[in-house]
Amino acid sequence: MKDNTTAEVIIRVRGLKNQFGSHVVHENLDLDVCRGEILGVVGGSGTGKSVLLRSIIGLQKPTSGSIEVFGIDVLADAEAARDTLDERWGVMFQDGALFSSLTVRENVEVPMRAIQGLAPTLRRELADLKISMVGLEYLAGDKYPSELSGGMRKRAGLARALALDPEIVFLDEPTAGLDPIGAAAFDDLIRNLSRSLGLTVFLVTHDLDTLHAICDRIAVLADRKVLATGTLEDMLGVDDPWVREYFHGPRARAAFKPSSPDVASGEDP
Amino acid sequence: MMAWLFAKRSNALTMWHIQITLHAAYGTNDRGRMDQQIRMELSEARGEEADHLRLVGALTVNTVSQLYPRLRQLEPDHHTLIDLAAVERMDTAGAWVLCDLETRLLGHGRTLELRNASEETILLLESVRRAMPVKTEPVISARGLVAFLEKIGRAVASGTAFLVELTAYLGQFFDRLARMIRHPHEFRLTALVAHAEDVGLRAVPIVALMAFLIGVVLAFQGSAQLQQFGAEVFVVDLIAISILRELGIFLTAIIVAGRTASAFTAAIGSMKMREEIDAMRTLGLDPATVLFLPRILALLLMLPILGLIANLMGLLGGALMAWIDLGISPSMFRTRLIEGTDVSHVFVGLVKAPFFALIIGVVGCHAGMQVKGNAESLGRMTSNAVVTAIFAVIVADAMFSIFFAQIGL
Numbered sequence: 001m002k003d004n005t006t007a008e009v010i011i012r013v014r015g016l017k018n019q020f021g022s023h024v025v026h027e028n029l030d031l032d033v034c035r036g037e038i039l040g041v042v043g044g045s046g047t048g049k050s051v052l053l054r055s056i057i058g059l060q061k062p063t064s065g066s067i068e069v070f071g072i073d074v075l076a077d078a079e080a081a082r083d084t085l086d087e088r089w090g091v092m093f094q095d096g097a098l099f100s101s102l103t104v105r106e107n108v109e110v111p112m113r114a115i116q117g118l119a120p121t122l123r124r125e126l127a128d129l130k131i132s133m134v135g136l137e138y139l140a141g142d143k144y145p146s147e148l149s150g151g152m153r154k155r156a157g158l159a160r161a162l163a164l165d166p167e168i169v170f171l172d173e174p175t176a177g178l179d180p181i182g183a184a185a186f187d188d189l190i191r192n193l194s195r196s197l198g199l200t201v202f203l204v205t206h207d208l209d210t211l212h213a214i215c216d217r218i219a220v221l222a223d224r225k226v227l228a229t230g231t232l233e234d235m236l237g238v239d240d241p242w243v244r245e246y247f248h249g250p251r252a253r254a255a256f257k258p259s260s261p262d263v264a265s266g267e268d269p
Numbered sequence: 270m271m272a273w274l275f276a277k278r279s280n281a282l283t284m285w286h287i288q289i290t291l292h293a294a295y296g297t298n299d300r301g302r303m304d305q306q307i308r309m310e311l312s313e314a315r316g317e318e319a320d321h322l323r324l325v326g327a328l329t330v331n332t333v334s335q336l337y338p339r340l341r342q343l344e345p346d347h348h349t350l351i352d353l354a355a356v357e358r359m360d361t362a363g364a365w366v367l368c369d370l371e372t373r374l375l376g377h378g379r380t381l382e383l384r385n386a387s388e389e390t391i392l393l394l395e396s397v398r399r400a401m402p403v404k405t406e407p408v409i410s411a412r413g414l415v416a417f418l419e420k421i422g423r424a425v426a427s428g429t430a431f432l433v434e435l436t437a438y439l440g441q442f443f444d445r446l447a448r449m450i451r452h453p454h455e456f457r458l459t460a461l462v463a464h465a466e467d468v469g470l471r472a473v474p475i476v477a478l479m480a481f482l483i484g485v486v487l488a489f490q491g492s493a494q495l496q497q498f499g500a501e502v503f504v505v506d507l508i509a510i511s512i513l514r515e516l517g518i519f520l521t522a523i524i525v526a527g528r529t530a531s532a533f534t535a536a537i538g539s540m541k542m543r544e545e546i547d548a549m550r551t552l553g554l555d556p557a558t559v560l561f562l563p564r565i566l567a568l569l570l571m572l573p574i575l576g577l578i579a580n581l582m583g584l585l586g587g588a589l590m591a592w593i594d595l596g597i598s599p600s601m602f603r604t605r606l607i608e609g610t611d612v613s614h615v616f617v618g619l620v621k622a623p624f625f626a627l628i629i630g631v632v633g634c635h636a637g638m639q640v641k642g643n644a645e646s647l648g649r650m651t652s653n654a655v656v657t658a659i660f661a662v663i664v665a666d667a668m669f670s671i672f673f674a675q676i677g678l
Contacts, residue, residue: 100645118334126330129365132402139407146643164330165360196396197361198389 007034010168010200011056016065018051025051027224029065035167038194038201040211043221044242049204052221053170056202057091058082069168087114089168090161094176096153098145104131104156105141111163130159135189151182155189162193171203175210187213208255220246232256307332309339320347325355328363336363340370345377354385364390364397372401438561438635439627445555445562460563468529468564469571473578475528476521480579483516484508484586492595501595505605508587513614517583518576519666522625525572526658530633533564534654537637538647546638556638565630572626573619580618617678621669625662632658 011033018026025048033039043049054060056067058074067074070088072081090111098107108127112118118126131141134155145153154174161169174190175183191214194201205211211218212232219229220243228238235247246252307326320343326332343349349370353359371381386394411419449456491507537560540546546556584606591597597605636654640647 100643112330115330115334118330119337122334122337125369126333126362126365128402128404129361129397129400133361133396133400138402138405142407146645162361165362192396196392 007037009033010035010070011202012066012068013052013056014066014068016052016055016067017063018048018055018060019063024224026055026062026065029221029225031219031226031229033168033200033202034217035200036194036198037216038191038203038214040215040218041202041204041221042206042211042218042246047221048224049221050172053172053202053204057089057170058085087111087164088166089170090163090166091170092154092157092161092172092174094172095150096145096157098153098156098160100145103142103144104136104148104159107145107156108141108159108163111160115164127159127163130162131156133162133193134159135185151178151186154178154186158189162197165197166199168200168202171201171205173204173206175205175207180209183207183209184213190214208252212256307336309336320344320349321352322349323352323355327358328356328366329358329360330362333362333366337366337369340366343370345373346379348379348382349374350382350384352384353387353390356386356390359390359393361393361397364394365401367394368398368401371398435631435635438631441557442561442565442627442631445558446566449558449562455558457559457563460559461567464563464567465571467532468525468567469574472525472528472571472575476524476575476579477582479520479524480512480517480582481586483520484512484583484588485590487511487516487583488587488590489594492591496595502597502601502605504587504591504595505597505602506609508591509584509606509610510614512583512587513580513610513618515618515666515670517580518618518622518625519662521575521579522572522622522629522662522666523659525568525575525625526629526632526662527655529568530629530636530654530658531651533630533633534636534640534651535647537634538640538650541638541640542642542644542647561630561634564634565627568626568630569623572629573622576619576622580615613678617673621666624665624669628661628665629658632661 009032011031013029013031016026016029016031017024029052031052041049041052051060055062056069056074062075066076069085072085074082074085098104099110102110105124105127108130109123112123112126115123128138128141132138136152136155136159140148140152140156145156148156158169158171158174161171171190175186178186187210190201190203193199194214201214203210203215215232217229217231218235220227220235220238220240222240222242227240228235228243230238232247235243238244238247247256307324307328310323310325324336328336351367356363367381367383374381383394487508488504491504492501495501495504495507537546540560546560549556549559588597588599588602591602592599633654636650636657640650
């Protein structure tokens with residue numbers, strides 16, 4: 001496990017406040033994400049997990065607070081500086097958010113069009129590579145999003161997020177709506193890509209299996225802030241009713257129990 | 270796995286260099302954008318078995334387009350050795366270029382050896398190599414005359430199936446209507462009234478204005494022509510016959526088709542999209558009774574009324590224009606209208622209304638039920654419904670014209 005005191009912090013959220021009308025979603029929220037880690041963000045419904053994600057990637061303007069990604073202030077810095085961020089992160093939305101009028105391959109090519117001098121044939125080849133890397137077959141590239149299943153759309157969305165080899169990928173509920181086998185395969189995919197490409201992964205999830213299988217660190221959102229961060233073992237010791245309920249509930253026990261010894265030995269080579 | 274062989278140094282090389290440099294477009298952020306450059310040094314070992322290359326710089330998506338054509342030019346029947354010691358950064362695009370070269374070399378029974386790759390690079394190369402797409406040819410549909418004929422055949426078949434389906438929906442409507450008459454307590458009066466308001470009352474302003482303007486236009490155009498013969502007074506007959514017999518109800522039906530067929534499709538289609546229709550079925554509710562019957566019935570009741578309003582407004586517009594333009598006073602218009610125009614024209618016009626209403630309602634409901642689980646199909650079916658409904662109304666009107674001509678009305 002990584003030592004968070006020495007690792008390079010690439011996302012730094014400080015004093016974040018999000019308010020919709022009189023409803024305060026976040027207040028004084030602090031969060032650090034280190035390079036190369038897989039951070040899982042959990043929390044009950046309505047605790048603003050997706051709002052946090054949208055705030056970091058600049059889709060939601062917070063009421064107050066500061067968000068720095070690679071040292072660039074997402075909220076305050078000049079547009080030119082923020083534009084360089086777009087090719088350094090990739091976002092996978094819940095249902096893939098593929099452009100419905102484009103084929104999967106064309107979807108993956110969209111971010112690559114920003115690269116000057118990249119020939120269309122080469123772009124196509126690279127898009128095919130990304131499609132294959134996320135585990136879709138070659139012919140899926142010619143299909144339109146409406147012709148794909150939910151799991152395939154998520155994979156295609158991930159391929160588009162990875163098109164420019166970003167340093168961070170944001171995943172919004174990557175395994176929601178997938179069957180357990182598909183979800184496990186998606187977990188493996190994320191972990192393998194993260195390891196081989198050196199990706200930092202920020203994922204919002206409800207899936208205890210995902211947390212257990214791939215997350216280096218977990219951040220729990222509750223009471224409008226990050227209540228606790230740490231490894232899964234740390235979470236089991238946190239003294240908070242919701243956290244205890246979440247990590248010691250029957251579903252959690254089922255998810256964590258059977259394979260724990262294997263994973264523990266597998267993680268430390 | 271011996272895919273990436275780390276070969277021993279070769280000696281006695283005849284060196285020549287190719288430099289490719291792509292200058293940074295921006296050099297501001299913390300990565301310094303030094304990765305905008307790649308240089309390939311090609312050391313050709315004549316008389317030996319392998320080409321030796323050295324890559325310097327960053328092998329990333331920003332630079333591959335410079336390197337790729339060069340690697341493409343390499344002879345694929347030489348063993349090739351690439352030194353990666355001076356590669357600062359490599360991403361999947363860069364790794365793909367190397368893997369692509371390897372694939373080509375392997376195709377010719379040659380190998381690619383990579384030397385001095387860092388540990389992460391080896392990992393990256395491995396995962397890209399594992400993911401190299403295996404290209405399969407898509408099934409290409411046949412072309413030529415046979416395919417053309419097949420396309421026509423399919424279009425005819427699907428057109429026929431469409432007509433059959435529409436007939437089935439019409440039959441379903443009559444069946445539910447009959448059941449409703451036998452079991453009146455099952456009928457949803459509130460829904461009927463709500464739909465009647467939506468379909469009828471809310472359409473009154475647009476229909477009235479449209480008909481009024483049509484009357485004005487007819488009077489204006491007719492008077493211009495009839496004045497040449499000194500037959501101005503016949504403008505009354507012209508307006509009365511054309512509006513009462515044809516235009517009043519016909520244009521009303523066109524407007525209602527655009528307004529209501531699309532509304533039916535959108536409402537039923539979005540319920541279909543959210544599986545509400547399926548939920549209804551599992552709860553023992555019949556979509557035809559709950560959704561189609563009140564809608565089509567409301568249309569059936571409202572369209573004749575709208576047609577009547579259109580007739581009145583059309584005559585009003587015509588009379589106004591005839592008065593202004595030709596000096597035919599309203600009372601003279603009235604006398605001429607009553608004497609010169611048979612009441613059968615009103616009958617011939619309004620008798621078409623229920624048929625148009627059925628066409629519009631059935632087309633709208635049918636299109637709504639064809640919506641699949643996504644928003645595009647909802648949009649497509651909505652516009653399909655409007656086009657089909659208007660087209661069908663025109664066809665029906667033409668058939669009525671022939672019918673009435675044959676029976677001499």
